[in-house]
Amino acid sequence: MSKQWASTIKQSAVLLRTRLVLPRYTSKSITMRPIQTQSTSTIPSIPPLAPVAHTAATTHTPLHKPFKTTFNKLLVANRGEIACRIIKTARKMGIKTVAVYSDLDANALHVQMADEAVHLGPASSSESYLSIPRILSAIQRTGAEAVHPGYGFLSENPTFVKVLEQNDITFVGPKASAIAAMGDKIQSKLIAKASGVHCIPGFDGQVDSVEEALRIANQDIGYPVMIKASAGGGGKGMRIACVLMAVHPTIRNDKELRDGFKLAKQESKSSFGDDRMLIEKYIDHPRHIEVQVLGDNFGNVVYLPERECSIQRRNQKVIEESPSVHVDVETRRKMGEQAVALAKHVGYNSAGTVEFLVDSSRNFYFLEMNTRLQVEHPITEYVTGLDLVEQMLYSAANHPLTLKQDQIGIKGWAFESRVYAEDPEKYLPSVGRLLTYQEPLAIQGKVRCDSGFVEGSEMHVEYDPLICKLATHGHTRQEALQHMVKALDEYVIKGVTHNIPLLRAVFAHPRFQDGKQITTHFLAEEYPNGFQTEQLSKEAVQQLAAVTGSLWMKKEARNWQGNLSTPPTALSMWIHITDEQSQQVVKSQIKVKHLQGTEFEAYSADGTFRFSTKWPLNGLLAHSLVGDTKKPLVLQYLDPLDMGFRIQYHGSKYKVNVYSQEQSDLSKYMKTQSIAEQNKIIASPMPGRIISIAVNEGEEVVEGSELVVVEAMKMQNILRTPQSGIIKKIHVQAGHNVKSGQVLIEFQDEASGSSHVP
Template sequence: MFKKILIANRGEIACRVIKTARRMGIATVAVYSDADRNALHVRMADEAVHIGPAPANQSYIVIDRIMEAIRQTGAEAVHPGYGFLSENMKFAQALEAEGVAFIGPPATAIEAMGDKITSKKLAAEAGVSTVPGYMGLIPDADEAVRISGQIGYPVMIKASAGGGGKGMRIAWNDDEAREGFDSSRNEAASSFGDDRIFIEKFVTQPRHIEIQVLADQHGNTVYLHERECSIQRRNQKVIEEAPSPFLDPATRRAMGEQACALARAVGYTSAGTVEFIVDGNRNFYFLEMNTRLQVEHPVTELITGIDLVEQMIRVAAGQPLPFAQQDLKINGWAIESRLYAEDPYRNFLPSIGRLTRYRPPIEEATEARVVRNDTGVYEGGEISMYYDPMIAKLCTWAPDRKAAITAMREALDGFEVEGIGHNLPFLSAVMDHPRFAAGDITTAFIAEEYPEGFQGVTLPDDLLRRVAAAAVAMHRVAEIRRARISGRMDNHERHVGTDWVVSLQGQAFPVTIAADRDGATVRFADAALRVESDWTPGQPLARLSVDGQAVVMKVGKIPSGFLLRLRGAELKVHVRTPRAAELAQLMPEKLPPDTSKFLLCPMPGLVVKINVAEGDEVQEGQALATVEAMKMENILRATRKGVVARINAAPGASLKVDDVIMEFA
């Protein structure tokens, strides 16, 4: 077994590999760029080597810099994680030439499967069902439009060397094909150093289901069942689960056997994933093979009990798999929610900055549930604009799907993140969505259910009442504390009122509260709810029992009440005396400023392109500018007809949120 391995990656996956290596007694080496000098993976590793400036193309994907770090530290093997050099054939060859083990597949398998065009041809030759498309390289946008017309819209434009949703666009007409080709090629060149593009038919109403395979150097190949990855945004997976709520045993076996056959055909070893698109009749079509560890591998580990990173290390060391296909059973259900540094209220645009508060839920592992959080950040750390916006992967396991969803709801409500925009509210909203609960999902789920973007959640009346009861009980505790601190009263509790009006989500609830030693009873006009909690003022997380049901809320203070966040909703909750509530109804509402005459930068990023000039007349929907953040291009469009009066930013400019890019007459 290896004594020292280098992790050629960063963030949560580097931390994940370090944890397993440490458990196996293997020393680890981290590499880091200027931006990651104080990163968590650097702190966790036994050694760390600086490899260059912040941009990945000057550090993490520069093979020579990684090779020098290997020589400097004497590492015997390299785990590439995912992204960066994980599917780079030249990197695997360089390691082989140096006599260093690659904890991944052979370079020949990377070459065969890592290129999406080649892999589809090989899959077809192996008898695997593939999606119709054009597998040749496409030189320019005009050819992309012609080919798209031949295949028939809608089509998927994809980077041949792509992954992680980068370099992918769906086109429904010629204009979108032309625009999508240019954007995909630019993203592919920026992220992978390879701008080759291909086009295939986009299957409508599809499910994205993938098979995890694992193979050793002794001819043993197995599949570790499937993962459902259909909850996607911009072709980037957001929520995954294992197993899929859609597959039956026969389809699962057929997909698994095809995945293994494909792996054997290319001499594959190590962990890999064969991705399929599955239609409503359970017909499945090969999409691609990822010749690396997947982001969502934890859900497979949770339902099989197998540490995939450990098996990758053992396979690279020449050891055989310690199990056969018949040993791999499905135990329970697992769900993964990807926590991203992105603002769901701004169409999920990236957010960067300092994590002023980062408190994940406590990890646990019992027979009833598992809570696991794979992360690469810490409180006080910076979220950089140079890399993927992922903060953490929150996973839960339970004996069945319903219990796993319940565990995820509670874990999300207990996850504290402040200082940046993040998608926790959206993740919570999906967990409560009836379609998700029923397993009725496709890759179009987000587009169909949130066509105008995510605007927050409206809580149902029964939960709203529980929140109101919790808020008035918390307000009573805060009032007693204020009276005690001020020294105005001897018997503080006696002088705190019992009649209140709780206003939230456009509703007002007159209530009466009666407290005792163990809690309080909150009476509404037609019901009474019992509230029990040990919350004290100033705590940012409140855990309460309301009418026998757990309520977990993130708590902020506002005048005459609280800012409460739970289950995807952000509520301004006011607790007032009846007279104060009456007067509050007379207060005018402050309107937001009119920004319709400005094109504002929606996220921190770099201006890539300005499409118009001062004096140009623009139409609704016309592309005005392109801004890049975290290696994703975002095209900003006109929301109405107008004339460009002034342009305030040029290509290459670095902008903050709400910086004015251009003004309209």
């Protein structure tokens, strides 16, 4: 570690000592609770990824065989997909694994995959996955030699690392000093500057109050500004305040700054136990681009190809790709060299990521360093052929890095979609059981699913809503993109709301497909009111009508079984297609003729075309090839209806009703159920916990007033009233857990209101 490092952190020495100097751990210092050890030796083994030759550009298997000696037993201090991901690599390296789990995760996939599993405690993370004493007790009971933290939970907790070191347990990750230095955004910015890394203009220090933030924004930096939690990460504790250009270019958005500072401080305290804030200039038209680094215990550090992570909602990544369309060879080299300089400055010895904001002129600025394995690491594995978990294990086992910088190239292109259990319109989490769950077919070198769930698994409000990381790879960006679109079309999830409609729409969007005008504002600009299903084109309606008509014919043919006569080979139908989000209905009159096998012909007022449809009766997926060009079309068959069925097309859900001419004529007389406007109540738009209530019963409130703050997945949301009125009844208290749709506040009859999440 350089001498410069010691002088750089002098300003934060007290903080650093507080975080790192801990009493030596002894078994007496732990409050023990009964811990159940579960053997998983009877669970069928899950085969590792098939090995592929080193020369293949599309593999994510390691470069070197046989595997080097590392550890006999590894405890994975995490859950869900990342725990499963780590276990897979450990298994192929011959390392026995130990899973840990909370009450809610007793039957989780990562528990089944591991050789052993230890129960930690209740559902609350603080009593299970974040409990250092309980993790240590699990290590003692199982004899694990090393711990891989995954990401989140204890992965960037220097105290945890120090306690492990004091007990001769290896942490698969960087040193405690590097985590502490880079985990504090105020301190990390000072270190980055000292390392020669480009930094965003801002206030170099902690911002203690709203008044100080307002002064800095108005007098020192100027709007727009970003307020960030010093200890933050994952988009939590981060808010943006912009210029109110619509009012007057010289007026600053002090109101947004006041609200944002308050919420960011609360979120940071809730998520990290640390509410220190910093403020810096917000970069217009930014792209979020990051550089993966690998280091060892011998001072060697290399950088890998960049990842673009600009498609974000609520400052949290949704889609990533590698490499970036925006980065040229020279910019890649400069960013990589600065990332390596920073890593060497703090003695970094594992996998880590240096994140940058990049403007339209390719100027780049240090954002933060994540001292752990990133969620989006699969796309780096695709374009390098490396297994990053394997590399972390080698470094932790004190093996020197064998990679040289000039050996690292870029092999093709890769995308990752984060499939979340959440509403794609407002990004609100969804909980429940995966009633039907079928991932797209994993194709070596082309399609990869990193998930921690199976059909029947539960999604819980206590944990992150990530279901799966879906990654695709191709020789070109277009090829990787096509693989992703097909994989999303074939991804079947029933039982919880999911964001596949949004993901599918982004990948089909001309602006994203071009790639040159992507910024972190993409979702806000393209879907300012949240994701809305795109209106079907005339061509799409005709194709959907034809294909769904052929499915209906196959279903109807079943009713002819046992009859002496044969089912008709042609049907004239009216197809009514209802968008379930907007409730808009489109109608198409079409005649479908069955030619032979899977071949059909469709006739309508707009012309005639042939198509083929492969669909096992009532199967989940129907595959069609339409027209002379054999354009692929994939439908998901969701549920039967009295006169049709529900389908998913391009990620969005539709009701399809098939009528005769007479039935179609009569359908306009059918009564439709009216949607009552609940103007007198404020209901929770999500399951979560009440953080605060800003009003009292009998109080008169004006339009836009804050009513309640609801926290879900550690993100805080303000509910406001869109109209003035008088509070009649408050049905909840701070600290209460609430369900989605639960009534929180009721207005008097003369007032009206509904929930609104800004």
